[in-house]
Amino acid sequence: MNIEIPDGLGDLLRDFTVAVLRERPPDIYDFAVRFFTKVRENRRPKDVPMYVIVDDDDIGEPDKDSFKPKCQRLNRYGRRQSVSAERYDPEEDVSDDEKACHGKTDEQRERLTEAVSGILLFRALEPEQMQDVLDAMFETVVHPGDYVIRQGDDGDNFYVIDSGQYDVLVTVNGEEKRVHTFEGKGSFGELALLYNMPRSASVMSVSHGSLWAMDRNSFRRIVLKSAFKKRKMYEELLENVPILKSLEHYERSNLADALVTKKYTDGECIIRQGNEADGMFFLEAGVIRVTIINPDGEEEELGQHSKGKYFGELALIENQPRSANVYAVDEVKVAFLERECFERLLGPCLDIMKRNSELYKQYTEQHSVKVNCE
Incomplete structure (x- = not known):
């Protein structure tokens, strides 16, 4: 039907x-x-609102002939506004546009690196993509009363706070109400860019401060396109994990969005027996070696696993410390799922995981007994 x-x-x-x-x-x-x-x-x-198109030159551009750029002064009346935001499809985007690059001093780059370090949107980016983020962002100075974004406008930039205080304002029944205040850190403006929709709130500067801004095209190319590639890659990985066959497509997509890439070098410990569990892992590339400490205090290898295997779920299911050690063999790349996302995203698979964990515990117990008898 x-x-x-x-x-x-x-x-x-x-x-x-x-x-x-x-x-x-x-x-x-x-x-x-x-x-x-x-x-x-x-x-x-x-009535359709009248938009005033203002050239970017009116708000100032970084000095391309100097290593140290000019900070852009936010002009509350001269902001660039687009009449309509075209819908962006990362799957159809095959362009190779020139990357935006705004020069920065060492001091500016250090401040920017610190400001973006905790931004959730950038957490899944590869190191080279993070360098693109740092290059694409430019500094904007604000004064008290400046509107950084206005509710209802089309999205032009994504902002990361470097310094200053900012009120988030929402107009309800013609009255502007403050719903949140940023104090010296945070980010805003991504919703309009992510969902191709008008600004859902206004943000006004309460004090003197500075912001790091990224234009819409750079945001889409770096953040949206990389997120799309990451999701496709992880969806393909998860499709080959037997226990996840029971998940619907959208459930696998949500799981793919929650995964974070981690890399380990040869011999590096990924999981330490006895430690508290912080999440589970899906082996994306390479080989891992699993060992346990037997009752005699000796470390003993249980086996090795390659791409497509998952591990680390046992401690989460049992709510107990790690029951084994896991080491990288050569270069290893894993997809990590945080503990907070585990039950929410893998609920349909928990029964299967619990059955598998019982088999694993029986195997390790039998193996330990065999070793002791020998």
């Missing part, structure tokens, strides 16, 4: 999800009633 998805359903659910994540209501059901009631009331046609 073919089920036709009504027009507008995807956009409606997306907007509702964004609103929930932004406002974090204590009662999601009451919030849903208010949200959809307001959507229904706002369905009447509205």
